[in-house]
Amino acid sequence: MSIQSEEAFLSLIDEHFATDSAALELGRGDDCAVLSQGGPFCVSSDLFLEDIHFRRSYFSPQDIGYKALAVNVSDIAAMGGRPLAFTMDLMIPSGLDRSFWEKFFSGMAALARQNDMPLAGGDLSRSDKLGVSISIWGTPGPSGRFIPRTGGNPGDVLFVCGEPGLARAGLSLLEKDGIKAAETFPQAVQAHLRPKPKTMVANLLSAAGTSSLMDVSDGLARDLPRLLGSKPGADLTVSPDMIHDEVIRFAEQTDVTAEDVFMVGGEDYALLGTAAPEAFKSKILTIPGVRALGRINDSGTITVNGTPFTLNGFDHFDA
Amino acid sequence: MSIQSEEAFLSLIDEHFATDSAALELGRGDDCAVLSQGGPFCVSSDLFLEDIHFRRSYFSPQDIGYKALAVNVSDIAAMGGRPLAFTMDLMIPSGLDRSFWEKFFSGMAALARQNDMPLAGGDLSRSDKLGVSISIWGTPGPSGRFIPRTGGNPGDVLFVCGEPGLARAGLSLLEKDGIKAAETFPQAVQAHLRPKPKTMVANLLSAAGTSSLMDVSDGLARDLPRLLGSKPGADLTVSPDMIHDEVIRFAEQTDVTAEDVFMVGGEDYALLGTAAPEAFKSKILTIPGVRALGRINDSGTITVNGTPFTLNGFDHFDA
Numbered sequence: 001m002s003i004q005s006e007e008a009f010l011s012l013i014d015e016h017f018a019t020d021s022a023a024l025e026l027g028r029g030d031d032c033a034v035l036s037q038g039g040p041f042c043v044s045s046d047l048f049l050e051d052i053h054f055r056r057s058y059f060s061p062q063d064i065g066y067k068a069l070a071v072n073v074s075d076i077a078a079m080g081g082r083p084l085a086f087t088m089d090l091m092i093p094s095g096l097d098r099s100f101w102e103k104f105f106s107g108m109a110a111l112a113r114q115n116d117m118p119l120a121g122g123d124l125s126r127s128d129k130l131g132v133s134i135s136i137w138g139t140p141g142p143s144g145r146f147i148p149r150t151g152g153n154p155g156d157v158l159f160v161c162g163e164p165g166l167a168r169a170g171l172s173l174l175e176k177d178g179i180k181a182a183e184t185f186p187q188a189v190q191a192h193l194r195p196k197p198k199t200m201v202a203n204l205l206s207a208a209g210t211s212s213l214m215d216v217s218d219g220l221a222r223d224l225p226r227l228l229g230s231k232p233g234a235d236l237t238v239s240p241d242m243i244h245d246e247v248i249r250f251a252e253q254t255d256v257t258a259e260d261v262f263m264v265g266g267e268d269y270a271l272l273g274t275a276a277p278e279a280f281k282s283k284i285l286t287i288p289g290v291r292a293l294g295r296i297n298d299s300g301t302i303t304v305n306g307t308p309f310t311l312n313g314f315d316h317f318d319a
Numbered sequence: 320m321s322i323q324s325e326e327a328f329l330s331l332i333d334e335h336f337a338t339d340s341a342a343l344e345l346g347r348g349d350d351c352a353v354l355s356q357g358g359p360f361c362v363s364s365d366l367f368l369e370d371i372h373f374r375r376s377y378f379s380p381q382d383i384g385y386k387a388l389a390v391n392v393s394d395i396a397a398m399g400g401r402p403l404a405f406t407m408d409l410m411i412p413s414g415l416d417r418s419f420w421e422k423f424f425s426g427m428a429a430l431a432r433q434n435d436m437p438l439a440g441g442d443l444s445r446s447d448k449l450g451v452s453i454s455i456w457g458t459p460g461p462s463g464r465f466i467p468r469t470g471g472n473p474g475d476v477l478f479v480c481g482e483p484g485l486a487r488a489g490l491s492l493l494e495k496d497g498i499k500a501a502e503t504f505p506q507a508v509q510a511h512l513r514p515k516p517k518t519m520v521a522n523l524l525s526a527a528g529t530s531s532l533m534d535v536s537d538g539l540a541r542d543l544p545r546l547l548g549s550k551p552g553a554d555l556t557v558s559p560d561m562i563h564d565e566v567i568r569f570a571e572q573t574d575v576t577a578e579d580v581f582m583v584g585g586e587d588y589a590l591l592g593t594a595a596p597e598a599f600k601s602k603i604l605t606i607p608g609v610r611a612l613g614r615i616n617d618s619g620t621i622t623v624n625g626t627p628f629t630l631n632g633f634d635h636f637d638a
Contacts, residue, residue: 045408089452125368
C-alpha cells in the first residue's frame with residue numbers, strides 16, 4: 001500500500017519521531033519550530049539524493065534513512081558540537097509503499113534517538129526520485145567551544161580518526177557487485193551504507209585541545225587543502241599499517257595503490273584534525289582510533305611519503 | 320557557458336551573498352556555520368522543485384531564486400519573527416549556463432539583503448531537475464514573542480491580510496497561457512511568481528496582540544482548520560468587495576465562483592490570524608491590508624456565508 005496523503009505521511013512521521021523534547025519550545029506543525037537555546041549554535045545542511053548519493057538497489061530503506069541523517073550528524077561532530085535538532089525536506093516518488101517508509105523512518109529515528117535529537121519540522125513534496133535534504137543544528141560540546149577547520153598552525157601534528165578509503169572501496173564494490181559485496185568486504189560495504197558519526201570522539205578531541213577539526217566527506221586529497229587554508233602545506237606519511245585491511249585487499253584487485261585509495265577516498269566521514277605536538281602526544285593520541293598522519297607546514301606543498309601529491313578526491317559534483 | 324566545478328559555483332555564490340554578518344560567528348566553508356543568538360529561535364524548511372512548485376517556462380531565473388527564499392521568509396513572518404539566516408541545498412541539472420545562475424542568485428540575494436539575512440551554508444549536488452531546499456532561522460520580532468497558529472479562542476475575530484485566491488488564479492492562467500497571462504492578469508501572475516513575505520505587517524500584528532497567526536500556503540480551505548485546531552469552527556463572510564478584482568475576472572472565465580477561488584486558493588502567502596474583538600477593533604484593523612473574515616467558535620463546523628464549507632484546498636501532494 002502506498003501512502004497517498006500528506007496527512008498519512010505526517011502521522012507516520014509522528015509515530016517514529018517524538019514530538020516532545022526539552023530542546024523544542026514549539027514542535028512540528030506550525031510555520032516554524034521554536035527552539036530554546038541560550039547561546040551560539042551551529043547549522044549545516046546536506047542533500048541525499050537517489051542515484052547521486054545512494055542507490056535503492058543496494059541501500060535498504062533503513063540504510064537510506066540512517067545515512068541521510070548520519071552525514072549531517074557528522075558535520076556537527078566535526079565542529080566538536082552536540083546535535084540539538086534537525087529538519088527534513090522529503091522528496092517522495094510514487095511507488096514506494098508504506099513498508100518502505102516505515103523502514104526508512106525507523107532507520108533515521110534510531111539515529112535521532114541515539115543522539116537525543118528531535119525532528120523540528122520540514123516539508124514534503126512528490127518528486128521523480130527519492131531525495132532528502134536535512135538541516136541540522138547543534139550546541140557546543142562539553143568543552144564549550146566549536147572547533148573550526150582552520151585553526152591549525154605550522155608545526156602542528158595532522159591526525160585522522162576513522163578509516164580513509166574504506167567507504168570508497170565499499171562504494172566501488174557495491175557498484176560492481178551489488179549488496180553481495182558485503183560477503184567478502186563487510187566493513188567496506190558497511191562504511192559506505194552506514195557511516196558512524198564520531199560525535200563522542202570529537203567531543204574528546206575538543207576537550208583535549210584539538211586546534212582544528214573537520215569531517216572528511218570528499219576524501220583526504222580534497223578535504224586536506226580545505227583544512228590547511230590559503231597556503232596549504234603538509235608532509236604526510238601513509239604506511240600500510242595505517243590502512244584498513246579491506247582497503248588493501250580492494251586495491252590489490254584494481255590498478256590503484258592502497259595509498260591512493262586512502263588519499264582519494266570519498267564519504268569517509270573520518271575526522272581530520274590538527275593539534276600542537278605536546279597536546280597531541282599527551283592527550284590526543286590516547287583517544288581511541290587516532291593516528292598521526294604527519295605535520296603541517298607553510299611550504300605550499302602537500303607531500304605523501306616524500307612525493308608531492310596531486311590527485312583529486314571524490315566529487316559528487318563530477319558528472 | 321555552463322558552470323562545471325563546485326568551486327566555480329561557490330565563488331559565484333560568494334559574489335552574491337555576503338560572507339560577513341553580525342548574525343554569523345562563523346560563516347560558510349566550515350562543516351557548520353555558527354550563529355550567534357541569545358535566546359529562543361524558530362526554524363523552518365521548504366522545498367522548491369521544478370515542475371512541482373515552479374516551471375522554467377514561465378518563471379524567470381530571478382523569479383525562481385526569489386520565490387525559493389520568499390516562501391521561507393513567509394514562514395518566519397507568520398511566527399511574528401525576524402529572519403536571522405538561511406541555508407540552501409541546491410539541486411543542479413546540467414545545461415543551465417552561468418547567466419542563468421547569475422540571475423537566480425541575484426533574485427535570491429536581493430530578498431536576502433532586504434531582510435538583512437546571511438546565507439549560512441548549504442550543499443550542492445547535480446540532479447535531473449532543478450530544486451532548492453532552504454532552511455531558515457529567525458528570532459522573535461519587536462514584540463519579543465513568537466505567535467503560534469493555535470492561540471485563537473472561540474469569539475475571536477478571524478482576519479486575513481493579503482489576497483486569497485490571487486496566486487491560484489495566476490497559476491491557472493500561467494499554466495494555460497504561459498507568461499503572456501501577465502498582460503491581462505498582471506497582479507495574479509505576480510502573486511504566483513513573486514509572493515511578498517509580510518514580515519513587517521506580521522511584526523505589527525504581533526505588537527497589536529494577535530492571538531494566532533499563520534501563513535496561508537495551501538489555501539484558506541486547507542489552512543483554516545489547521546489554525547483552528549482539534550475542533551474547528553468558524554462562521555465566515557466572504558463578499559465580492561473582499562476579493563481581488565483579478566480573482567473575480569478569473570472566476571468569470573471558469574465554472575467556479577470567485578468565493579471558491581478565494582477559499583481554495585493555494586500559495587497565497589497571505590497571513591491568517593485571530594484576535595480578541597476589542598484588540599481587533601482598536602488595533603489590528605488599523606494595520607494596512609487587514610480584513611475581518613468572521614468569528615471563530617467551537618461548533619465544529621466552518622460556514623461560509625451561512626453554508627457549511629467542505630472544499631479541499633490546493634495540495635502540492637496531489638498527483
